[in-house]
Amino acid sequence: MSTNLSNLLYLVTIVTFILALRFLSNPAHARRGNQIGAAGMLLAIVVTWIKVGTTSWWAIAIGMLIGGGFGAVAARKVKMTAMPQMVALFNGVGGGAAALISLAELHRILPEAGAPKEDISVAIVLSALIGSISFSGSMIAFAKLQELIGGRPITYPAQKLGNALLFGASVAAGAVLVAGVQDEWLLWLLIGGAALFGVLFVLPIGGADMPVVISLLNAFTGLAVAAGGFELENNVLIVAGMLVGASGTLLTLMMARAMNRSVANVIFGAFGQIQAGAGTMSGTDGTVRPTTADDVAVMLAYAHKVVVVPGYGMAVAQAQHDVRALADLLESRGVEVTYAIHPVAGRMPGHMNVLLAEANVPYPALKEMDEANNEFSRTDVSLVIGANDVVNPDARNNQGSPIYGMPILNVDKSQAVVVLKRSMNPGFAGIDNPLFVEPNTMMLFGDAKESVAKLTAAVKAL
C-alpha cells in the first residue's frame, strides 16, 4: 500500500475519532459515536497491517490477541464501581506503549550514519518522558483506587526537592541526547527517572483529588502518542494523540476549577496533610444529631421534593441500585426526586453519573451543580449519601479551611439535611465539616447500602 493511500485512509480514521467526540455532546447518540470511533480504529489497524506486510505478522497477531484479550476480559468483567481504576490502567498501558516505541526507534536510528535529526530526537525524548510518567503514574493511581495501597496522601521528607531533582535529571538526560550524544543508555536513564517520578508524583495525591490526576494522566498519554507520531512521521498518531492531549488538558482544568484550585496546587499541594494531625472535628462546635431510618422515612415520604447528593461513599458501598429503588418508591408516592451531582464527586470526572446510569436512573434527573443549587431552597429533604467535602459549608464561610472557595452543593439551604455516613470520621481530605452539626442536619450512621435499604423498608411500612 502506498504511503499516500494509507495516509488517506488514516484521515478517515481521524474523522471517525472527531465524530466520536462530537457525538459525546448528547447522551442519546454518544454510544453510536463510540462505535464509529472503534470502526475507525479497526480501519487504522487493518491499514497498518497491510502496510507492514508479512514481516512478523504472526508476532503482531499474537501480541494483539494477548493484549486485546486481556483488555476485553478486564473491561467486561469489571464492576461499574471499579471504573476509575480501569480507566487508569488502560491509560497507563497506552503511555507505556508510547515510551517503548521511543526506545525501539532510538535503537533503530542510532547505528545509522550521522546523528538523528534534532526534531526526531526531541520527539523521542518527549514521548519517552511523558509516556513513562503516564505509565507509572497511572499504575499508582490504579493501585490507590483499587486500594492496593492507601488512598490517603503519602508524603516523605524533602518530597518536592527530591521530585524536582528526579524530574530535572530525566530532562537533562534527554537534553544531552538531543544535543547529539549518541548513547542509548541516556534514554534508559530518562525512562527510569521519569517512571520513578511518575510514582512519586502520584503517591502524595489524596483520593479526593483523583479526578484531576486521572484526567491529567490521560492528557499525558495523548501527548506522548502525539510525540510518537513525530518520531514515526505518522499523521494519525499526531492528530489522535493531540486531540486526547487537548481534551484531557481541558478536562483537567475544568476539574481543578470545580475545586477552586490550580492544577499545580492539586499536584504539589499534598491536600489533606493540612489538618491531618488536627484530630477529628476539633474545630467544630455543636452537637451531632443521630437519627433513625424510621424517622427519616417519614420525612422522605411526606416531602414534596427530595434531592439525593451522592458521593464516593455511595460508590464504595455500591449503593446506587438501592438508591434507585428508594427513589422509585418515593416517586410512586408522588415525591419529586432529583440528584445533585458535584463535578468532582467521586474519583473521576462524572463518576456519579455513570454509577447512577448503571442503576437505571434516567439522566434528565441528574442535575449539574448550578442547576441543583437553584433548587435547594425549595427542597424539603437533601439526602447526602457518602458525600462530604462537596457539601462542606466551610468552603463558603471559613477562610481558614483548606477547601475555602471551592464551589459546593448548598444542601444546607434546604429545609432538612440527612447525611448518610459510616461514622464521624472526616472524609478523605480529613477536613472538618460543620454541616454535620447544623440545626437542620441529622446523621444516619451506617453503611450507605444498608442504610438506604433500611430507609426503603421503612417507607414501604408506612
Add this chain to the structure above:
Amino acid sequence: MSHTTLLVFELTILVLAIFLGFEVISKVPALLHTPLMSGTNAIHGIVIVGAMIVLGQPDKSAFTWIVGFVAVVLASANVVGGFVVTDRMLEMFKKKPTKPE
C-alpha cells in the same frame, strides 16, 4: 517532501488538532465526563499503529523484537479495553427509566 517541509506540515496539523480538541470537548456535558475520559482513552490507543510499525520492521534486532512485542500487547489492551469500557458506560445512559428485569 523534504524533512523540514514535512515537519512544518506536521506542526500545522498538531496545532489545528489542539484547537479542534478544545472545541469538540467544550461541548460535552458534565454528565458524560466519565465516558469522555474513557473514550479519549480508547482513542489514544491509536498508539497501536506505532507499535505495529515497530514490530513489523524487517531485519530487526532481538531487542526491537521484544520491545515492539510488549508495545503491541500494551497498546492492544488500551484499544480494546478502552472502547469496551466506554461502550458499557454509554449503554447505560437512558432518557426514560426502563424496567429492570
